[in-house]
Amino acid sequence: MTRAPALHNLHGLTMGTTWSVRVVVPQSIPLDALQYGIQDQLDRVDEQMSTYKPASALSCFNAASTGWYELRAEFFEVVSHAIWLASDSGGAYDPTVGPLVNLWGFGPGQRARERPSADAIAEAHGRIGWWKIKLDPTTRQAFQPGGIQLDLSSVAKGYSVDQVGRWLDRMGATAWLVEVGGELKGYGIKPDGMPWRIGIERPDAAAGAVERVDQLECTLALSGRAIATSGDYRHHYEDGGQVYSHHIDPRDGRPVPHAVASVSVLARDALQADPLGTTMTILGPEQGLAYAEARGLAVLFILRGEHGLYERMSAAFAAALRA
Structure with missing residues (x-):
């Protein structure tokens, strides 16, 4: 007799925050395989888009000199969506806002949290601009104009939620609720x-x-x-x-x-x-x-x-x- 799917609760750490997953899967799938697979999906996103890891693909792009650079598929997908939203919102959203975030004391640096001078704001404002980054979807390349600092903190966690959900679908899950740092997505009906x-x-x-x-x-x-x-x-x-x-x-x-x-x-x-x-x-x-x-x-x-x-x-x- 086929055993009914089981509801599991899993959790861990990623991107400086926590993740949790409630998932209904066939009982033949080991819990440790689920835990490892979820963490692997999250680590793949983090190693590409972390602003805190010097070796991340994002950090390397930010440190690169002027030129075109091929990006991994996940990184390119997220950057493409961020640039599209920046254009669609008239610049209210801008993935290059990092220098301003750092200046005001909310970035990965250790700057004191205090109001910066008008001159400092103007200088940092001159170093942002989503329109300066060009994308070539045919070659999956992005143009770094020099000095532009991408910050995908406002989109990477959401993307990781989707990635975990897609992986759970491939594993045969019939229902799941994925949460990463407060961003959630649900699929299916509970038992x-x-x-x-x-x-x-x-x-x-x-x-x-x-x-x-x-x-x-x-x-x-x-x-x-x-x-x-x-x-x-x-x-x-x-x-x-x-x-x-x-x-x-x-x-x-x-x-x-x-x-x-x-x-x-x-x-x-x-x-x-x-x-x-x-x-x-x-x-x-x-x-x-x-x-x-x-x-x-x-x-x-x-x-x-x-x-x-x-x-x-x-x-x-x-x-x-x-x-």
Whole structure:
């Protein structure tokens, strides 16, 4: 008699954060093979796109002199999507924003977290520009104009979620929920016949310690789609009475000033959802929702108002909550 598939819970470390996977697979597949395979998929992404590892493909590209360089397939796919989104968003998203992120004290360096001078901001702003990178899909090459610093932190984790999901599909998994650093994607139905359900954390909940339903903004089914949440409530600092978020607007070189506490984005793939969270935060609720509605994107803004937190969402996100 064929044994029913088993539900397994696995977890580990990657990209300076944690990962977890709930997966339903045939019982003939050993747990250690699952653990190793998942970690291998994550390591492949990290060794190519890490900003912290000097030998990563991204670090090597950033250190390269002017010229064309062939990229591995995964690296090229992510860079291509990042450049496309930068163009589509009018530069609100920019994968070359690294010098500004570092300048404001949120990068891999050890710079003090304090407001930089106007001259320093202008100098760093002159060293970014997504349009300076050219791509040739026929040869899978990217042009480094010299001095450009790619930073794929806002998209690599999402891409790794998709990669793990695809690997689990190849292994014969019938359902899975993959999470890397808070980016999630779900597929299939659990053994109890229910879809994967996830909760969106309220920005005022204790960091990483949601224990009650009232600490969740809402819950929704996550089957065949991904969700990414971007917020300023974990990564910010105060200097001279002013609070600075880690979300730097590439268009003016400064942290976003508007009252966005968090943004959640639903999409088919985490590669899409992950950087869109950053994009929406930079655009803010007015421009962001206009962008989302024009493209049918499912977006939830949680905003800070005079009387506390409140929501604004796109029509597509409202429809997802009703599903």
